[in-house]
Amino acid sequence: MSILQTHNLSRRYNQTEVLKNVILDISMGETLAVIGPSGAGKSTLIRLLDLLESPSSGSITLFNQTVSNKTDRLPLRRRMAFVHQKPLVFSTSVFENVAQPLRWRGMKNTFIEERVTDALALVKMDSYAGRHAKTLSGGETQRVALARALVTHPEIIFLDEPTANLDPLATTMVEELISSVIQARNLTVVMTTHDLAQGQRLADRIGVLVAGELLQLGKPSEIFMSPACRAVAEFIGVENIWNGTVTGSDNGLFTAAVNGHIIQAVGYFNIEDTVDLFIRPEDIIISITDDRTSARNRLPGTITRLSLVSPLVRLELDCGGLPLMAVVTQQAATDLGLVIGKHVFASMKATAIHTAKGNCPGQ
The missing domain is CATH 3.40.50.300 (P-loop containing nucleotide triphosphate hydrolases)
Incomplete structure (x- = not known):
């Protein structure tokens, strides 16, 4: 009531x-x-x-x-x-x-x-x-x-x-x-x-x-x-916000060109739509080999910065001109030998990428 x-x-x-x-x-x-x-x-x-x-x-x-x-x-x-x-x-x-x-x-x-x-x-x-x-x-x-x-x-x-x-x-x-x-x-x-x-x-x-x-x-x-738009995502602290153009769409799964990379995500958009993509650092999987997994997206990158936020390690990556923030546990960072300058692979499921088109409702 x-x-x-x-x-x-x-x-x-x-x-x-x-x-x-x-x-x-x-x-x-x-x-x-x-x-x-x-x-x-x-x-x-x-x-x-x-x-x-x-x-x-x-x-x-x-x-x-x-x-x-x-x-x-x-x-x-x-x-x-x-x-x-x-x-x-x-x-x-x-x-x-x-x-x-x-x-x-x-x-x-x-x-x-x-x-x-x-x-x-x-x-x-x-x-x-x-x-x-x-x-x-x-x-x-x-x-x-x-x-x-x-x-x-x-x-x-x-x-x-x-x-x-x-x-x-x-x-x-x-x-x-x-x-x-x-x-x-x-x-x-x-x-x-x-x-x-x-x-x-x-x-x-x-x-x-x-x-x-x-x-x-x-x-x-x-x-x-699931932030409704870029302004909300920025305010709540989503650290990976990309802008792309839809290049393909099929039954709720679409591809977008983002800084020369092709990213797959879930959503219903039209070809040539401009979309924002939001990826949380904790939804990114870091590996040191190019082994294929069920994740739709896999980007090679170089570690540009490491910082300890106990009990996690924050990684800043340069994925061919596409900046990316990820987090791993301290133990994982040690096991993988993660250091600045190391080449790694960042994997993201299509379902882990949240999307929005244009301005927020009401704007």
Whole structure:
């Protein structure tokens, strides 16, 4: 059941279009992570969804109500909560910081006591209730901000880069708390992050926002294994991205000319189509002899660089003008005698090469 929808949502500041025709349909109880580089429009999107700003065009539907300029937004906003990237705390106790939203709503003290105690326990900050909030660490402040958002029992919670300013240990703790809170409360969560792995760990679906456009939306495995276009592949860190021209196509298997090489991959394209090909380093098999295997693609190459990323060794190859990145285990590198300048063979199955034609959907 949908709880939040957008249709062609756009936002302009003067003549600069920050968001362009964003379409979302978020289900109740779902966690959606919007990932993208700095300046992509992630914070603007989440502020629009929380009704802190109004769109330049397009529409937002919340709880089956389409929001207009005349809509009373306060009742809708009280069903939601927002945790900012750099949350502010009031110069008072942790308890009072968490209690403040309820005091603004005119709740009774006995009700406030119960709600605040529960919220602090949920984020494992109950022992900090009497502490002055200004003395907290960054991770502790973020947990207090999370408790303050949860104390009103929102149906949707928005998290804007919730761990952007935290050290690795605090990041892990906050992520674990977010995950446990989602399960305990069955919340609908929309979060922004530039941390790809965080999106994978926490989200049911991921949206990739680049230059104000939502280029791909899907399950984490779909985003990371089958990027929809070059812009998505570049952002998620696919290291082998080639551009080629289709030279043959037969029943879902095609060949493409790439820098003088013929590559076979799976997909339905027409002759002379221009396609992008994405190959992950871990999907490349390195050997030192030209023994034939079931892999459709086999390129001779020379190792130009080796680097240790324990427990793996990263190889940079020059395959006749075609650069290629591969990874092997340290043991395999030793067994194969891999050194800079050594001639090797790189094999890739046709099914390991992901493909896309032209721009991402919406571009």
